[in-house]
Amino acid sequence: MELRAVKGMNDILPDEAVRWQRLEAAFREHVRLHGYDEVRTPILESTALFQRQIGETTDVVEKEMYSFERHGDALTVRPEGTAGAARAYVEHKVHAKEPVSRWYYLGPMFRGERPAKGRYRQFYQAGCEVYGDPGPLADAEMIEMVASLLARLGIPEVEVRVNSLGASGTRERYRNALLGHFTPMRDKLSEDSQRRLEKNPLRILDSKDPRDREAAATAPSILELLDETDSAHFEGVKKHLDALGVRYVVDPTLVRGLDYYTRTLFELRTTTGDLGSQNTLVGGGRYDNMIEGLGGPKVPAIGFAMGIERLLVMMGGDEKRESPFCYVAPLSEELASRALVLGRDLRRLGVRVEVDGRGGKLKAMLRRADALGAKLCVILGEGEIERGVVAVKDLAKHEQEEIALADAAKVLAERAAKLSEGGDARGAR
Ligand code: AMP
Numbered sequence: 001m002e003l004r005a006v007k008g009m010n011d012i013l014p015d016e017a018v019r020w021q022r023l024e025a026a027f028r029e030h031v032r033l034h035g036y037d038e039v040r041t042p043i044l045e046s047t048a049l050f051q052r053q054i055g056e057t058t059d060v061v062e063k064e065m066y067s068f069e070r071h072g073d074a075l076t077v078r079p080e081g082t083a084g085a086a087r088a089y090v091e092h093k094v095h096a097k098e099p100v101s102r103w104y105y106l107g108p109m110f111r112g113e114r115p116a117k118g119r120y121r122q123f124y125q126a127g128c129e130v131y132g133d134p135g136p137l138a139d140a141e142m143i144e145m146v147a148s149l150l151a152r153l154g155i156p157e158v159e160v161r162v163n164s165l166g167a168s169g170t171r172e173r174y175r176n177a178l179l180g181h182f183t184p185m186r187d188k189l190s191e192d193s194q195r196r197l198e199k200n201p202l203r204i205l206d207s208k209d210p211r212d213r214e215a216a217a218t219a220p221s222i223l224e225l226l227d228e229t230d231s232a233h234f235e236g237v238k239k240h241l242d243a244l245g246v247r248y249v250v251d252p253t254l255v256r257g258l259d260y261y262t263r264t265l266f267e268l269r270t271t272t273g274d275l276g277s278q279n280t281l282v283g284g285g286r287y288d289n290m291i292e293g294l295g296g297p298k299v300p301a302i303g304f305a306m307g308i309e310r311l312l313v314m315m316g317g318d319e320k321r322e323s324p325f326c327y328v329a330p331l332s333e334e335l336a337s338r339a340l341v342l343g344r345d346l347r348r349l350g351v352r353v354e355v356d357g358r359g360g361k362l363k364a365m366l367r368r369a370d371a372l373g374a375k376l377c378v379i380l381g382e383g384e385i386e387r388g389v390v391a392v393k394d395l396a397k398h399e400q401e402e403i404a405l406a407d408a409a410k411v412l413a414e415r416a417a418k419l420s421e422g423g424d425a426r427g428a429r
Helices: 014-033 047-054 059-064 082-091 135-150 170-188 191-196 204-208 212-218 230-246 308-315 333-348 363-371 382-388 405-421
Strands: 044-046 066-070 072-076 102-110 122-131 157-166 260-269 280-284 302-309 327-328 354-355 376-380 389-394 399-404
Touching: 014 102, 014 122, 014 135, 014 308, 044 047, 044 082, 044 399, 047 059, 047 072, 047 082, 082 102, 082 122, 082 302, 082 354, 082 399, 122 135, 122 308, 135 157, 135 230, 135 260, 135 302, 157 230, 170 191, 170 204, 191 204, 191 212, 204 212, 230 260, 260 302, 280 308, 302 308, 327 333, 327 363, 333 354, 333 382, 333 405, 363 376, 376 382, 376 405, 382 389, 389 405, 399 405
Parallel strands: 327 354, 327 376
Antiparallel strands: 044 072, 066 072, 102 122, 122 302, 157 260, 260 280, 280 302, 376 389, 389 399
């Protein structure tokens, strides 16, 4: 049997990983400027964490989690990053050490969804969480941060959508309003929505099923049910977004697939059509009850997560893998050790080097050096070594010279440094 990668899980080979690195570096740099520091939490958590925080009647918990039992523990491979980070925040009593914490994470998430373009079973998310700031300033600042990151990445046609779910009281009132709306048309809803109607009618607004979409089109708006403080909070978010010049659409049907959200909710979508219905690039919102729900104090929180694969589809760019500066070609087995030593000495001086360990003909080694985009090929031949020199071939200029073996590392490193001043040492294949 041919062994292949698990369905919905992708290999990212080095040619492609270059783009991932650019995206990740831009993300880290962008959030660093906003005061965020990295958190790394385990990929496995207790199943109960996700069941309680994400919600029993969400698609993620009902159908998509990779859960199993080991050593008597019920475990789940994380489907998202917020619950684990919040667990860590409570477990380490971070609230007692600082009033506000800004965390970011980056890593793989796992959901057993039906694979499609932009929808995988292992996918990567980069996300941020702020604990201890009630907003609305923090909400607007976060939305602007995400919007400007996507702009920085050159992602076109991004639409920001915002909504407010109010606090828990609003949810209850809205639940009742939705029940009143959907119950008379129950038979027209999808099977999933019929089943969830009593338990969680908000989910129907999030459904992609055309039957549910039609029923949801005429549903009441949650924004009409917000109480005064929730309304003022939402107005504050919009006012700050206006001040920052972030354009947005208020979308009262935006509820998102996870149950933990309160008040501000937001999504950034692309409208280019490249991703079909997987056009949501970023999703986030406030979850003011989670920390307390996990046994911590009452600490408000807000966060977002963005799908790396989806951003990469939109990002464009044709980054290439980095070339070695020097390719070292030993022409006989006896010279292999010398080649290794020269390679090591060059790397100690910060030069990217590959030593040809295959043996064989010079011609093949030069061809390889060329294909890699190396600037120089250092040739170690018997005759040269006897005279205490190496031959250095400039692969672009097709010029060859000899330099003393004893000085070779230093001379070549200086050359690499000079080129990198001109921005030219980091060649690409
Ligand atoms: P969520 O955690 O569901 O709020 O999703 C946040 C973001 O993660 C989405 O906007 C997507 O960009 C990305 N995402 C979620 N699920 C998947 C998936 N199965 N495959 C790829 N990206 C995903």
